[in-house]
Every structure is written in C-alpha cells, then in structure tokens.
Amino acid sequence: MRDFDAAALSAKGALLRTQRAQLKSEISRGQHSIIELFDRAGEPQCDPVLAGLRVEWFLRSIPGFGVTKAQRLLDGVGISPRATLGGLRVRQRARLRRDVVCLYRRYFSHDRGKLVILVGPSGVGKGTIVSSITKKHPQFVVSVSATTRAPRSGEVEGVHYFFVDDQRFDQLIRDGELLEWASVHRLHRYGTPREAVEAHMDAGRHVILEIDIQGARQVKRAMKSALSVFVAPPTFDELERRLASRGTEDESERAVRLATARAELAASGECDYVVVNESVDVAAQSIVDLVLASTSKAPNKE
Numbered sequence: 001m002r003d004f005d006a007a008a009l010s011a012k013g014a015l016l017r018t019q020r021a022q023l024k025s026e027i028s029r030g031q032h033s034i035i036e037l038f039d040r041a042g043e044p045q046c047d048p049v050l051a052g053l054r055v056e057w058f059l060r061s062i063p064g065f066g067v068t069k070a071q072r073l074l075d076g077v078g079i080s081p082r083a084t085l086g087g088l089r090v091r092q093r094a095r096l097r098r099d100v101v102c103l104y105r106r107y108f109s110h111d112r113g114k115l116v117i118l119v120g121p122s123g124v125g126k127g128t129i130v131s132s133i134t135k136k137h138p139q140f141v142v143s144v145s146a147t148t149r150a151p152r153s154g155e156v157e158g159v160h161y162f163f164v165d166d167q168r169f170d171q172l173i174r175d176g177e178l179l180e181w182a183s184v185h186r187l188h189r190y191g192t193p194r195e196a197v198e199a200h201m202d203a204g205r206h207v208i209l210e211i212d213i214q215g216a217r218q219v220k221r222a223m224k225s226a227l228s229v230f231v232a233p234p235t236f237d238e239l240e241r242r243l244a245s246r247g248t249e250d251e252s253e254r255a256v257r258l259a260t261a262r263a264e265l266a267a268s269g270e271c272d273y274v275v276v277n278e279s280v281d282v283a284a285q286s287i288v289d290l291v292l293a294s295t296s297k298a299p300n301k302e
C-alpha cells in the first residue's frame, strides 16, 4: 500500500513538473498576460501548477527579463530563490507586483497604447473631435474623468463623467487613484482615474484625455511619452460664438470659461502640437495621424 502511495505521489509530482515546464514555455512565448497570471497565483483556489511555480522561474520566463533582472527583483523585495508564486506573503506580493508591473511596462512600452492629452478651451470642440476619432478608430478610447460638478441634462454617469461628491474626490486623491487632477475654472474638481487608463494602454489601445492645461502638465511630468495636442479655435471670436451657441452655461459661467480660455490659449506653446479646429473631421484625422506617426518610432524609454 505504502509503495503504491509513493508511486502515485511520484507520478503526480512528475505530472506537475511537466505541466510547470509547459507553463514556463508558454510564458516565455508571450502566451499569457503576466500581471493576470501573477494575480491569479495569489488567489486561494489557484491551481497547483501555477501556485507552485517558483517566483524566480516565473520572472526568468517573462520575455526579455532574464536571470539578472529576475535576481534584481527578488533581491529588491527580499524573496528567497525557493519561494513559490502561491507562497508569497501579502506585502511581498504587493511589492513584487508593483516592481514587475513597472519593469514590464517600461520594457514593453512599444506594445502599449499611447496616451494622448487633448487640451483646449471650453467650447473649442474637443468633445466632438474625440467622438469622431473613437467612432472611426476603435483602437482609440476616451478616458472618463471623475468630477465634483453636477451632471448637466443628458449626461450619463460613467459615460460622460463619474459624478462624485467632494468627500469621494478627496478619497480618490488620498488613495492615489487619480493620474492627475485639477480645479478647473476655480469651480469644480476634475481628475483622471489611473487604473482604467493603464488597463487600456496595456491592451494596446490609445487613450485620449480631454483635460485642462494644469492636468496636462501633471501628466507630461509623470509620463514623458504622452503626446499633448492643443486644440485651438480659428479665432477667439469664433470661440465666444461657439460657447454661446452651445447654451450649456449661463452668462457668468461663460465669462469664467472665456477668462480660462485666454490663459489656456497663452499656454498652447507648451503642448507638443497645435491643431486648429476649422473642421472636425480634418482636426480628428490630424490627431490620429500624429498618434500613429509617433507610435511607429522606436520604443520609448521612460
């Protein structure tokens, strides 16, 4: 009986080793999402093939990582070479995840989508341009911001904005969940949720941020590879006319927006490109062309 148990156990061990070798080979051929695999290994019901994979082997199997990078990551977090993915302590897991994500993103930045910051005064037509881009080019998505301002009629939660109160906005800031945020027109706060942006970029989609100049500066500082485009009106008079015909603001709110617009126009030189919105289709296509041209260059190092 004991012999039988020993034989069964050894066969089971051999099978696990074979399956693990198969998994390593799949990882090295880029057949798995690294972060998803890492997260799955931490779940209580994870299958033993993945949970029992040594962290060192997991790291070494990631395309482009190799022995040196794997060792540096293990040393950095203080993980023993014998530790398995399923056996990491909570803090080790969190630190290693952060380091792997960081390195992985830098290494594969050429496969990631681009971050496109669209800046320009209220009423210049950024929203219409963005709709035109996302309708015709499914690899472009727009980030949905969080804001403390009240919804306008027709605006939908989670589509136009995530409408939150001041307390929730404070919480988002405290938890580091915003890529950037700013108080716009000195009236309300607006911010870009970080997680959704990163997930889209990881999936190779280009993410458009329709934000103000203060937010654009913050994003540019954090992500040098982001592309900033200033959408300018043909003339200031035309901007005034468009804002009035939109009819979504009363006169005093319009005056605030026009004052912000003058300051924003003065800062247009800070952006990588300026696109004049004479025609929505032409402006939209120019922005798409700029993004596609920039992604066909060498991978960026940031």
Ligand code: 5GP
Residues within 6 Å of the ligand: 120, 121, 122, 145, 146, 149, 180, 181, 182, 184, 190, 191, 192, 210, 211, 212, 213, 214, 215, 216
């Ligand atoms: P509105 O209240 O007209 O929807 O937006 C006013 C302005 O807020 C927009 O023109 C845009 O520049 C800015 N904005 C919208 N979302 C964000 C955001 O997430 N971050 C920052 N910094 N500005 C934003």
